[in-house]
Structures are given as C-alpha cells and as structure tokens.
Amino acid sequence: MADHEQTRRRALLAEIRRTGGAWTSGMAWQFYRNQQLAPCRSTARLDLAYWTRRGHLVRRGRDDARTYTLTPTEGGNQ
Numbered sequence: 001m002a003d004h005e006q007t008r009r010r011a012l013l014a015e016i017r018r019t020g021g022a023w024t025s026g027m028a029w030q031f032y033r034n035q036q037l038a039p040c041r042s043t044a045r046l047d048l049a050y051w052t053r054r055g056h057l058v059r060r061g062r063d064d065a066r067t068y069t070l071t072p073t074e075g076g077n078q
Contacts, residue, residue: 008037009047022067
C-alpha cells in the first residue's frame with residue numbers, strides 16, 4: 001500500500017475522531033480537498049468503507065443517504 005494512501009486514510013480517521021458525529025462521503029471528500037489529500041469523491045467513499053471493514057466506523061442509512069459514525073469502542077454513540 002502506498003504511503004500516501006495510508007497517510008490519507010489515517011488523516012480522515014483522526015478528523016472523524018476529533019469532530020465526531022455522522023459523516024457522509026461528501027464531508028470526507030471536502031476534508032480531503034481542504035487538505036489536498038485526494039481529488040475525487042470515490043476515494044472518500046472507499047476510505048470510509050475501509051475503516052468500516054476494520055471496525056472503526058459503522059455504516060448507517062440507505063445507499064443514497066449513507067452516513068458513517070465511530071463505533072462505540074471508538075467513542076461513537078449507537
């Protein structure tokens with residue numbers, strides 16, 4: 001895995017931990033654009049799914065209104 005990819009993913013998870021709440025792919029993409037970490041929304045979607053598979057985030061909602069929150073062990077609310 002590229003070092004840039006891991007740095008980008010870790011930055012996103014750190015920001016979600018810092019701010020909490022429900023995150024959308026659009027919010028993650030905005031964070032990436034502000035930090036100049038990724039140029040496209042699909043990268044944000046893939047990275048949110050990455051952290052979900054690893055147990056740090058919980059996916060909620062329909063496909064067209066999906067949000068991600070921290071798992072309870074990460075400090076999120078159920």
